[in-house]
Amino acid sequence: MDDAPEPIEESLFEAPPMGEQERMIEAILFATAEPITLRELAARMPHGSDPAEALVYLRKRYEGRGVTLCRIGDAWAMRTAPDLGFLMQRETVETRxxxxxxxxxxxxxxxxxxxxxxxxxxxxxxxxxxxxxxxxxxxxxxxxxxxxxxxxxxxxxxxxxxxxxxxxxxxxxxxxxxxxxxxxxxxxxxxxxxxxxxxxxxxxxxxxxxxxxxxxxxx
Missing domain, CATH: 1.10.10.10 (Winged helix-like DNA-binding domain superfamily/Winged helix DNA-binding domain)
Structure with a gap:
């Protein structure tokens, strides 16, 4: 009787390294005007990716920068740091x-x-x-x-x-x-x-x- 363990089937898909996942999310957020949810991020990224974990690292990376990663309800977006909002006043026209x-x-x-x-x-x-x-x-x-x-x-x-x-x-x-x-x-x-x-x-x-x-x- 052969008691040898069966070989473990390797996954056909391998998630990218976390650093690469951060870059992917960064690219998506900069290219998207509207806030985007985790589900939408996961749908765009390679199989096996963990956008929630990547967002945690990316948010820390942008702490103290001119652009910050903000959570808006159940979605995420890149926004100008609140203390630098005055720099954008000339770009905004408010008539009423x-x-x-x-x-x-x-x-x-x-x-x-x-x-x-x-x-x-x-x-x-x-x-x-x-x-x-x-x-x-x-x-x-x-x-x-x-x-x-x-x-x-x-x-x-x-x-x-x-x-x-x-x-x-x-x-x-x-x-x-x-x-x-x-x-x-x-x-x-x-x-x-x-x-x-x-x-x-x-x-x-x-x-x-x-x-x-x-x-x-x-x-």
Missing amino acids: KLSRAAIETLAIIAYHQPVTRAEIEEIRGVSVSRGTVDQLLEMEWIRFGRRKMTPGRPVTFVVTEEFLDHFGLENARDLPGLKELRAAGLLENRPPPGLGVPGPREEGEEESTQGQSELFEDD
């Missing part, structure tokens, strides 16, 4: 800014997501104009979330990875505190509805502007 109504709506969604339109109105104490939500959706800073398991199954809103990317956040937990937002004048201190004050105003009242979108106001 968000109105207070849009900023408040966006902030409420970010901090209370998933949140319904009715809940946004309750927090703000004013009806939310459809134009505000539509414009934020068009900017891809918010998206529809799951419907709430309450009567009427109202749709909810959540922020997107584009929103996180724009503000340099890894996830919504990195947002500043509500007190900081109020101190910066981004949120008003309104009394809760129902305490001897008028309820939400009608949609568009004191929010609409003449001849321009509610979302933007001229500089």
